[in-house]
Every structure is written in structure tokens, then in C-alpha cells.
Amino acid sequence: MAIFYLQIKWVHVWAVILSGSLFALRGLLMLARSRWANHPALRYPSYAIDTTLLTAALMLTTIVHQYPFVQAWLTVKVALLVVYIVLGTLALKRGRTRGMQVGCYFAALAVFGLIVGVARAHSPWGVFAGWLPS
Numbered sequence: 477m478a479i480f481y482l483q484i485k486w487v488h489v490w491a492v493i494l495s496g497s498l499f500a501l502r503g504l505l506m507l508a509r510s511r512w513a514n515h516p517a518l519r520y521p522s523y524a525i526d527t528t529l530l531t532a533a534l535m536l537t538t539i540v541h542q543y544p545f546v547q548a549w550l551t552v553k554v555a556l557l558v559v560y561i562v563l564g565t566l567a568l569k570r571g572r573t574r575g576m577q578v579g580c581y582f583a584a585l586a587v588f589g590l591i592v593g594v595a596r597a598h599s600p601w602g603v604f605a606g607w608l609p610s
Contacts, residue, residue, distance in 0.1 A: 484535050491529035492595075496588050498522050502568055503581040513568060552600040553591055560587045 498521065505513035512518060537543055537550075544550040563584035571577035593602030601608060 478539050481539050484532050488529060488532035488536060491525055491532060494525045495522065495529055498525065499564060500585065506568055506577060506581065548600045549594055549598050553594045556587055556591045556594065560584055560591060563587060
């Protein structure tokens with residue numbers, strides 16, 4: 477499986493891009509008060525994309541032998557992923573008020589950015605790793 481590392485990594489990267497883009501689109505539709513935000517034509521592809529994303533992530537973890545709760549950056553990435561999922565659910569489905577939905581949407585986008593930063597830097601500090609003294 478290690479010979480397919482680059483292909484799996486690119487599947488993972490593209491799934492991240494597609495997942496984040498679809499969430500951003502659904503959030504914009506929610507902000508516009510469109511019924512399309514939770515339409516099955518947008519909801520079901522997100523399940524397939526997120527399943528692909530998780531599968532590729534698990535495959536990469538086994539290939540490189542870096543695991544959450546062993547590698548600090550992966551632990552932070554998984555913790556932020558849980559926060560992102562909760563915020564995304566509150567933004568698109570379960571938020572009781574409009575203000576809560578809007579706030580959770582923008583917070584979820586920020587957390588998504590933090591996840592990408594942590595992944596790119598391979599540091600629990602993400603993009604802020606360069607600001608820390610050596």
C-alpha cells in the first residue's frame with residue numbers, strides 16, 4: 477500500500493478541497509435562506525466526499541505510522557475535526573437561532589482553516605508554528 481502513498485495523499489487533499497467547498501456553498505445558501513442548503517442533492521455528495529476523506533486519512537495513517545494521541549499534530553487535527561463537525565451541524569441543521577447558525581458557520585470555516593494549517597505544518601500550532609521561538 478505504501479507504493480500508493482502519493483495517490484492516496486492526493487485523493488485526501490482533493491477530498492478536503494471538495495468537502496470544504498461544499499460546506500462553504502451550503503453555508504452561503506443558508507445565509508441566503510435558500511432551501512437548497514439542506515437539499516439532498518447537496519447533502520448526499522457531502523457524505524460520499526467525507527467518507528472518502530476519512531478513508532484516505534486512515535490509509536495514510538497506516539502507511540506513515542503516525543497516529544493521533546502519539547503525534548501531537550494529528551491529535552490536534554482530530555480534536556479540531558470534532559469541533560468542525562459540531563459547528564457545521566449547528567450551522568446547517570441544529571442551530572436554534574439565525575444568529576447561532578451564522579456564528580457557527582463562520583466559526584466552522586475558521587476551524588477548517590486551522591485544520592488545514594495544522595496538516596500543512598505538521599505542527600499542533602499550525603500556521604503559528606513559525607512565530608514560536610526555537
